[in-house]
Amino acid sequence: MTAFVSPAAIALWGKVVSSGPVAFGPILLSGDTGGLCLRQRQDQSAVPAPLRSVPLDGLRALSQSDASGRFRPNKASPNLVGGWIHFAADASALDAALEALLPGGLEDWYSVEKGSTRPIPWQQYADRQTGMYRHVAAMNDPEAEEVARAGCHSRCCTRRRMWTVGENPPEIADGKSCVPCLEPCALLLELARRAQKTNTADERSQIVLTETDLVTLDTLFGMALDNPDVSLREGDMSAPGNPRRILLLREKLLPWLPAKT
Ligand code: SF4
Known part of the structure; x- marks a missing residue:
């Protein structure tokens, strides 16, 4: 046989x-x-x-x-x-x-x-979450987009994100691979939970930064991402030094950063 x-x-x-x-x-x-x-x-x-x-x-x-x-x-x-x-x-x-x-x-x-499968869009996936993850569905599209860009960054994952957030098309494969991602994973979900919680609970601060400050800040982001703290678990989103947390903060500041990519 x-x-x-x-x-x-x-x-x-x-x-x-x-x-x-x-x-x-x-x-x-x-x-x-x-x-x-x-x-x-x-x-x-x-x-x-x-x-x-x-x-x-x-x-x-x-x-x-x-x-x-x-x-x-x-x-x-x-x-x-x-x-x-x-x-x-x-x-x-x-x-x-x-x-x-x-x-x-x-x-x-x-x-x-x-062509025998259809990726699950973020909102559809978020809407079916229960328990401690039920609140992620409340994130608006720009917040969910930031989480997706940070959590699925090519520094963190080689799968090509094919599920969509808001009106945006699937991720371009540049820097990724031909292996698709068809729905958010547990790491992305945990990052979303943390982002949604801090977006609603944390107090806001206002500071004024110069162009030079922003260049320094962007340099620090690069250094932290190139030299991650190896004592941190990849899935521990409560750690401020988690690379996905750093990428998420960088996403929020991206419109003001020199590189803007
Ligand atoms: S959701 Fe998870 S598996 Fe999918 S691309 Fe993002 S990090 Fe990778």
Whole structure:
């Protein structure tokens, strides 16, 4: 009896073979003699020799923690550890490797390729929340857009956001990957909860900043994001130094910042 091979894996295999390397979440897929190679995207230019060859049963462990040993709640985060390479001999092996590194990513990609799925818009998702998350539905569109831009920033996630907020189109894939995001994840929801709570409860302050102050502030944002506090958990949105919190504050100040991007 012939073993079942997922049509999604066959389609992705064909895409890499016919079109060349593909960024799939935090993973780079590239053709190799007799199969495909998987590695961290940041190891794109590394020749295979210095990379450690990891078998299938070692991939799931790789996906669990970042280089500092912190748990990775979002397997599509760019903080997947590097320095390894995995060889997949056929589409079935590719399927198994991706399931270990980025569960659900292949199915989501294929459902969008086939046009058989529809992303869930923010408001629809927010309206069905209950318990401690029920208030996120009260955020207005500009507030929800800030949360989406900060929480789904390419520094935090390699999935391409296809769900919409307000009237805005889905995210452009620049800096992301072909793996889609079809509805907000738990990390985004928690950031939204915190933003909604502070937007309604916190007292407002007014300060006047000069252009020079704003340049300094933007430099500080960059430094904090480039050198995150490795003692903080990615999912801890109560920590002021959480990169998503920093990105959210930067979103609020963006119209006044020199870069404005
Ligand atoms: S909601 Fe945003 S952060 Fe979460 S998986 Fe989707 S794109 Fe990534």
